[in-house]
Amino acid sequence: MSQKKSRGGGASADDPDDLSRPPPLQAVLLADSFTLKFRPITLERPKVLLPLVNMPMIEYTLTWLESAGVNEAFVFCCAHSHQVKEYLKKAGWTGRTGGMAVTAVESHDAISAGDALRAIYDRGVILGDFILISGDTISNMSLKDALQEHKDRRKKDPLAVMTMIIKHSKPSILTHQTRLGNDEIVMATDPETKELLYYEDRADSSHLYVTIDKDILTNNPTLQLHNDMEDCYIDICSPDVLSLFTDNFDYQHLRRHFVKGLLVDDIMGYKIYTHEIHSSYAARIDNFRSYDTVSKDVIQRWTYPFVPDVISFGDCPESRLHRQGIYKASDVKLSHSAQIGANSVVGSATSIGDHCKVSNSVIGESCKIGKNVLINGAYIWDNVVIEDGCKVSNSLVCDGVHLRAGAIVEPGSILSFKVEIGKNVVVPAHSKVSLLPQPSNEDSDEELEYADTNSGVTDSPSFSSMRSNGDQATVPSEEDDSGTSETGTCGVVGYIWTSGDTVIQEEWRQSVAPIPKGKLEELKHAVPVHDNDGSEDDSNNPTVLDKDHDSESSVVEDDDHISKFEKEVEETFQRALDDGVKQDNLILEINGLRLAYSLQHADCAGAVFYSIMKSALVAAQSANDPLLKTTAEALGNWKDLLRNYTKTVDEEMEILLKFEEMCQETTKEFYPLFSKILPFLYDKEVVSEDAILRWAEEKEHADESDKVFVKQSEAFIQWLKEAEEEDEEEE
Numbered sequence: 001m002s003q004k005k006s007r008g009g010g011a012s013a014d015d016p017d018d019l020s021r022p023p024p025l026q027a028v029l030l031a032d033s034f035t036l037k038f039r040p041i042t043l044e045r046p047k048v049l050l051p052l053v054n055m056p057m058i059e060y061t062l063t064w065l066e067s068a069g070v071n072e073a074f075v076f077c078c079a080h081s082h083q084v085k086e087y088l089k090k091a092g093w094t095g096r097t098g099g100m101a102v103t104a105v106e107s108h109d110a111i112s113a114g115d116a117l118r119a120i121y122d123r124g125v126i127l128g129d130f131i132l133i134s135g136d137t138i139s140n141m142s143l144k145d146a147l148q149e150h151k152d153r154r155k156k157d158p159l160a161v162m163t164m165i166i167k168h169s170k171p172s173i174l175t176h177q178t179r180l181g182n183d184e185i186v187m188a189t190d191p192e193t194k195e196l197l198y199y200e201d202r203a204d205s206s207h208l209y210v211t212i213d214k215d216i217l218t219n220n221p222t223l224q225l226h227n228d229m230e231d232c233y234i235d236i237c238s239p240d241v242l243s244l245f246t247d248n249f250d251y252q253h254l255r256r257h258f259v260k261g262l263l264v265d266d267i268m269g270y271k272i273y274t275h276e277i278h279s280s281y282a283a284r285i286d287n288f289r290s291y292d293t294v295s296k297d298v299i300q301r302w303t304y305p306f307v308p309d310v311i312s313f314g315d316c317p318e319s320r321l322h323r324q325g326i327y328k329a330s331d332v333k334l335s336h337s338a339q340i341g342a343n344s345v346v347g348s349a350t351s352i353g354d355h356c357k358v359s360n361s362v363i364g365e366s367c368k369i370g371k372n373v374l375i376n377g378a379y380i381w382d383n384v385v386i387e388d389g390c391k392v393s394n395s396l397v398c399d400g401v402h403l404r405a406g407a408i409v410e411p412g413s414i415l416s417f418k419v420e421i422g423k424n425v426v427v428p429a430h431s432k433v434s435l436l437p438q439p440s441n442e443d444s445d446e447e448l449e450y451a452d453t454n455s456g457v458t459d460s461p462s463f464s465s466m467r468s469n470g471d472q473a474t475v476p477s478e479e480d481d482s483g484t485s486e487t488g489t490c491g492v493v494g495y496i497w498t499s500g501d502t503v504i505q506e507e508w509r510q511s512v513a514p515i516p517k518g519k520l521e522e523l524k525h526a527v528p529v530h531d532n533d534g535s536e537d538d539s540n541n542p543t544v545l546d547k548d549h550d551s552e553s554s555v556v557e558d559d560d561h562i563s564k565f566e567k568e569v570e571e572t573f574q575r576a577l578d579d580g581v582k583q584d585n586l587i588l589e590i591n592g593l594r595l596a597y598s599l600q601h602a603d604c605a606g607a608v609f610y611s612i613m614k615s616a617l618v619a620a621q622s623a624n625d626p627l628l629k630t631t632a633e634a635l636g637n638w639k640d641l642l643r644n645y646t647k648t649v650d651e652e653m654e655i656l657l658k659f660e661e662m663c664q665e666t667t668k669e670f671y672p673l674f675s676k677i678l679p680f681l682y683d684k685e686v687v688s689e690d691a692i693l694r695w696a697e698e699k700e701h702a703d704e705s706d707k708v709f710v711k712q713s714e715a716f717i718q719w720l721k722e723a724e725e726e727d728e729e730e731e
Helices: 057-067 081-090 113-123 144-156 214-219 240-247 254-264 288-299 463-468 501-505 517-526 551-579 583-597 601-623 627-637 639-644 649-666 668-683 689-698 708-712 714-730
Strands: 026-030 072-077 101-106 130-134 137-139 160-168 185-189 196-201 224-226 229-237 271-277 282-284 319-322 326-329 344-346 357-359 374-376 391-393 432-434
Touching: 026 057, 026 113, 057 072, 057 130, 057 137, 072 081, 072 113, 081 101, 101 113, 113 240, 113 254, 137 229, 137 288, 144 160, 144 229, 144 271, 160 240, 160 254, 160 583, 185 229, 196 254, 196 271, 229 240, 229 254, 229 271, 229 282, 240 254, 254 271, 282 288, 344 357, 551 583, 551 601, 583 601, 583 639, 601 627, 601 639, 601 649, 601 668, 627 639, 627 668, 649 668, 649 689, 649 708, 668 689, 668 708, 668 714, 689 714, 708 714
Parallel strands: 026 072, 026 130, 072 101, 160 271, 326 344, 357 374, 374 391
Antiparallel strands: 130 229, 137 282, 160 229, 185 196, 185 224, 319 326
16 A cells, blocks of 8 residues: 655654654755865765765764664765765665665756755655755764754644754854854844744855844844854754745755745744754865864864774774874874874875975875975875975865975865876965866856766866966976976966956955965955944944954954853863863863854863863962962873863963963962973973973063063973983984
8 A cells, every 4th residue: 555645755654642653763965065166176076075084074974863863864966976876885874784774865857955855855755854964064963952852842833844953153253254164144043942033144245234124023022143153054854844845946045045935934934943052063064164174173073973083984994093183094104204293184005205294284095295295284185196395285185186396286276186286386376276177157156066077168278278378377397307298388287277356356265275364454454443423334223233343342352252261161160170070071061162162272271271270279278288289289180181182282382371371460379380380281291392392492582571481491491402302312
């Protein structure tokens, strides 16, 4: 007997009051991004299969879904669907008997997320509430509380069709982006029910204000207006969501069309709610800048347990975690004179030659790095060859790329698969190079990323022909020993992708490169200051965001922001002392605060150190004990907590700088004890020799008033220098 379709597109379930056979927890994973932000790379490989810290993005998403209790996942794929299906089969996700059941749903007609959900509806596979997520989302959150909230609301109000997962992430005052590189989102919610009342992605807005319909204000006497929330793009949906997409073919984009459409629809009355997470991690990789930030978060273990030394991919040897956040596979061939810096990952079967320096970078599998190579802030994928003397800075280098001797890749560059760069060639900042010509049909952000390059191809100039035109982007390479250049006139095999002037000017927003100092200065001076007459904005408008707009206020606000964070960390630490909270739980709470305030790991290091030292001071004063004694006890008890936040030299330096600040400003009782506590921090491995010597070196040219603690610790610093020289002689 055939089953009758419900309005949600799935087989009709039993009576909802009958809990004897609850439907399985299902998920719909969109393996298509339906945008062009990762071109030219995604012309050849789908975004969800691009490596994130040497593992495909979709692997993180599927592993999290399974750990969160999802029983069945439907992976919707369109562009490069054969690659996605082949990966799911090879990785063992499809066709297995135990664990989460994964099914690929293929369609070649979908050009948007709306089309994808309509295709899922037509399959009739969704049986109840389901998780909607894209394959470029990384999370370690528990779904238990959010699911329960959603189900409880649905029992009371069947019109509550969706729960969106959000988290605190304050945007930069200058760039209006979160630290992930996503554009600022403004949303209004009911403070009691958490119902979403207003949603706007301000990607294309140059105004510092929003306009809210007066009916929203009339019908909701109290509401909270946020510009400090981040949309995690994890949604808990009722089956009605699928039927709503099917009933309305204007719904293409999940947020711009569906969410905003439901919020302004007064006839049907459907409602969307929010669930805020605090101590968990969730982020979507929307562009190259968020790719860079999420990669760093994985390396710094904010996504635990989904980190390189815990989960592995394929048959390669597992990575091992070393001090300062360095991960290396067991079969890496590393020259004795090569240096791997903090927050770096080196994949299996990779070799790195003499006198190379790698820092803040990810290097994939089976790469061959020559001698005297400098790699900083870069992402080098698999099977890349980098010859002697090359420099790669804050760029992304795809599989099979070959950089010949002396080549320089400047920040923000994207070298797609198997591109070759000749000897001594300089790839300018923000260049995009691909073996595939640039398609001409790039006028829509909603176009599908098909790899069909035989139609709609522009006459993109190849690098080898650019020496004679105004688009030249490289310097000519030297000829090889035979007297001829292997890679053409300009020494490069590939096409340079051109962008409009506006796109080039805004390239910094979505780049893996840091925001240039010049751009930050430009933005600082461009922030408008409102006149008293309200000419820039209506100061009486109740929907105007309460925000300071001059650069001086921005600095004050940032300082106040950090002060509030440090105060909350101190209060959290004190509660842990009073209530006997375990260190693991304390770390989770502090990490939640760090994410909520959108601050760096180093900020945690300073705040935690201050809290520990302050507790030692209070203990000494209350028990009338020597301060040095209580400090040694406190640091001994909490050294593991401090080590959790001092995995790099920069973070260790933050401890020293915070200690200086305390001795001079807030807790001057430590002033005479600095030189005695510093060796204790070294012995407990809270700060390393490198950090102490670098701190002392940076003080050499400072004012005399800034050298007081270096001079106080002169004997200990000299001992470290001599020990370092002895070690070098022994080597």
